[in-house]
Amino acid sequence: MILGETTMTEFKKAVRKAQTLILPLGTVEAHGTHLPLNTDTLVIREVVRKAAERNDKVFMAPPLQYGVCTSTGDHPGTIGISADALRLIVTDIVKSGHRCGFRNFLLISGHGGSLHVAALREASESLAATLEDTKMAALSIYETLGNDARDIVETSNDSHAGEAETSLVMFLAPRLVKGRAKEEYPHFPRPYILKEKVKYWKGAVWGDPGKATREKGEALFNLMVDKVEVLVKGFDKVR
Template identity: 55%
Template sequence: MLLENITMTDFQKGLKKTKTLIIPFGTVEEHGSHLPLSTDTMQVYEVVKEAAKRVSVFVAPPIHYGVLTSTRNHAGSIGISANSLRMLTGDIIKSAYDKGLRNFILISGHAGSIHMSALKEIGEEMIDEFDDIKIAVISEYDTIRQESEKLVETKDDGHAGEIETSRILYLAPQLVK
């Protein structure tokens, strides 16, 4: 159930089926001169929307901003601090917890180490604060890289490489230059 597309009544009914919220994280970040700045967000959001078709979960609208390090000075890259990411994520989890959700999957299309550390840190803080909460933090980008190693032709494929280009060609070919 995509939160942005349901009513409060749908939400209340949904709580009878699931207490799980998936929160997708992406970035506004350069991905070479051929891919859109929203590449990370587009990929992870499509993955979680597909998951929501298969299992009963709530899906939050994606968080489009993340912590950037190596790409922060590139044209179009707009990042936030690790503290801002922790605070925003914590506020979202607390608000969703107050509405009855107890299980949270923080899944990121951006795999930057400081970005992922911030998500793990706030996850641990929330587990310390609430006795009945479960939180998983996943790097979707790292997972897809591991799972596709046998398929890709590019050795050590990485940022804006064969995998990401292939996925955006599938999702939005008109956006690939």
């Protein structure tokens, strides 16, 4: 079920059966010279849409299109929000969803940034502790893929706008892929917080877009949809 496409009357009836609200989270973030700024939102929105359309016990909330972007914060086009803002907005959405009747909340991100995901987890911990009868899960979709993705993606160190994401956009929205950026593997001198991030990561690519294909994108997409279905079923098993 798609929340934004449901009327008040339809919702009232459907929510009696639906326990779970999935909130897809994306970014407006530089993804090389070849992928759109909304790559993370596009991918996770379509994955969750497919999973939610198949299951009348699940609603997909309209995606949150802004996230916490650190390494790409100075690249052209990136518009990020703070971790404080992300915690607040996610908290408000879940509290409001709880008043509507949802009890399980899956916050699933198409962006794997560590501060971004940490903010989602932190908000989820306090929501689970304070909201009655509520189960929370917060993660990046890429955390769920593990060995299954290794059968599809050849690049071992693929992370951002590389083989995986390029393949996914080639499958989901081919008109938005503008050629291919060059292979790139940045080296950040950790643990230092860099002021001139673009100097260390010129192309905003981490991986090899040249290895991307539409077929790999379709396989990754189907794998991601399966993983979301497993996550939804998992709510029944945890306390």
